[in-house]
Amino acid sequence: MASPSRRLQTKPVITCLKSVLLTYTFVFWVSGIVLLAVGIWGRVSLAVYFSLLDEKATNVPFVLVGAGTVVVLLGTFGCFATCRGSTWMLKLYAMLLSLIFLIVLVAAIVGFVFRHEIKTNFESNLNLALEDYNVTADRHSEAVDTIQRTLHCCGVQNYSDWERTEYFSQRGIPRSCCKNQNDCSEEDLKDPNKAKLKVFVDGCFFLVTSTMESKMSVVAGISFGIACFQLIGIILSCCLSRYITNNQYEMV
Numbered sequence: 001m002a003s004p005s006r007r008l009q010t011k012p013v014i015t016c017l018k019s020v021l022l023t024y025t026f027v028f029w030v031s032g033i034v035l036l037a038v039g040i041w042g043r044v045s046l047a048v049y050f051s052l053l054d055e056k057a058t059n060v061p062f063v064l065v066g067a068g069t070v071v072v073l074l075g076t077f078g079c080f081a082t083c084r085g086s087t088w089m090l091k092l093y094a095m096l097l098s099l100i101f102l103i104v105l106v107a108a109i110v111g112f113v114f115r116h117e118i119k120t121n122f123e124s125n126l127n128l129a130l131e132d133y134n135v136t137a138d139r140h141s142e143a144v145d146t147i148q149r150t151l152h153c154c155g156v157q158n159y160s161d162w163e164r165t166e167y168f169s170q171r172g173i174p175r176s177c178c179k180n181q182n183d184c185s186e187e188d189l190k191d192p193n194k195a196k197l198k199v200f201v202d203g204c205f206f207l208v209t210s211t212m213e214s215k216m217s218v219v220a221g222i223s224f225g226i227a228c229f230q231l232i233g234i235i236l237s238c239c240l241s242r243y244i245t246n247n248q249y250e251m252v
Contacts, residue, residue, distance in 0.1 A: 014085075017240040021082045024233050029075030031226045036068030038222050048150075049212055051143040052125045064223065070100065071226070078233065087241045094237035097230045104227035119209050126156050126205060133167045133174065144204075145176035151211065152179075153204035161203065163192055173199055 043050075043061035050061075074096055081089035129140040148154055154177035155161030162173045172189030175181065177199035188194040 014243050018082055021236045021240055025075055025078040032068050032071030032075055039064030048143050048146045051139055085244055087245050090237045090241040094234045097234045101227050101230045123205050130165050147204050148176040151207045152200045153202050153207050154200040155203050156205045157203040159199050159201050
């Protein structure tokens with residue numbers, strides 16, 4: 001049995017660790033809300049770009065939403081475990097934090113490794129969207145129009161890409177490429193020389209990939225920051241569990 005003075009020295013440490021872990025858990029819970037919001041923001045702001053990617057790439061925002069939901073639930077569990085001072089619950093909390101940390105880390109590495117493949121895939125699908133372009137309610141055609149209007153671009157590499165499409169032989173370059181909708185007739189759009197003065201000449205591929213990279217960098221940065229933040233929780237949970245276990249052992 002440990003001396004009373006030893007037990008008295010241990011209790012303030014446990015109280016301090018509980019307070020710090022509770023503060024951490026609250027911040028961790030808030031980070032889950034942030035992750036959830038980032039996932040929803042990414043899905044909404046990048047929806048038009050994701051429509052021209054394979055289904056696997058479009059799942060990224062949903063993964064973030066799912067991860068955010070898990071973090072919120074885990075944060076709630078961590079708060080309960082800390083207040084109860086249960087060693088097994090604290091150990092389980094640390095294990096779950098470690099698991100999520102590894103999952104987020106692997107996801108970030110995979111995303112970084114395959115970023116060039118995503119670019120190639122997008123360029124291929126954008127070329128296909130131009131070839132199959134029409135003015136009906138086709139989601140790929142709508143995506144092309146939205147991208148061209150929003151980013152002030154035309155075609156994949158430049159406006160001349162449209163000259164190789166079936167749509168150009170019928171109606172010329174789409175009106176979504178026009179700089180001024182009021183000064184852009186179908187006759188102008190059918191003539192490449194006249195169209196050059198009426199439409200945006202820069203291609204969309206470079207602008208789209210730059211936009212996606214900038215926005216995905218924000219998503220990746222926040223996700224990686226939250227992943228690293230979990231290491232603090234793992235250390236605090238393990239330390240608190242150990243001190244509580246030692247204190248219980250010393251009282252025997």
